[in-house]
Amino acid sequence: MKNFKTIMKMLIILGVFFTLSSCKKDKEEGEGAGTIAGKFDYQNSSNNINSGDYRGGNGDGAWLYFLTPEFNSVQIRFKNLGNYVIPIGSFTYKNGAPYNTATNFAGGAVTINNVTDEINGGSVVISKDGDKYNITFNATTAKGPLKGNYTGELKKI
DSSP states (O other): OHHHHHHHHHHHHHHHHHHHHHHHHHHHHHHHTTOOOEEEEETTEEEEEOEEEEEEOTTSOEEEEEEOTTSOEEEEEEOSSOTTOOOOEEEEEOOSSSOOTTTEEOOEEEEETTEEEEEEEEEEEEEEETTEEEEEEEEEETTEEEEEEEEEOOEEO
16 A cells, blocks of 8 residues: 555656646747737837738739737738739839839738728838848828838748
C-alpha cells in the first residue's frame, strides 16, 4: 500500500508539471499574435493593425487587407494587375476610365464593428525592403478621412 501511495504521488506531481509546462508554452505563443505592425485612424478611433495579407482579385487585380485584433479592417484594391501582385510606388484613387495601373488604386473599404464604408478618394504609398513592406494610406470615405500605416510582411491568402 505504501508503494501505491508513492506511485500515485509521483503521477500527480508529473501530471501537474506537464500541465503547467504546456500552459506556459501556449502563453508564449499567444504573445506573438499581439504584435502591432501598424495602425489606422477612422471616425475618431485609433485601431492597431496586427496582420496584413494580400489576395487575388478573381483575375482583375489584387487586394491588400489589414486586420486588427478586434476584426476591424482596411482593404485596398488594385485593378488590372495579375492576381497576387503587390505594386510598389505612389498611387491615387481612380475607379473609372482611364485607370493607370502604375499610378492608381481602385478604392477599397474600411470595416469597423461590422459596418463597412467604401473608400472614395485619397492616396496609397507602398515600398518594399527585403520581405517587409511599408504601406501608408491617406484615404477618404463618405463618412470622413481614413489614415494609417503598416510595416511588415504580407501573407498570401
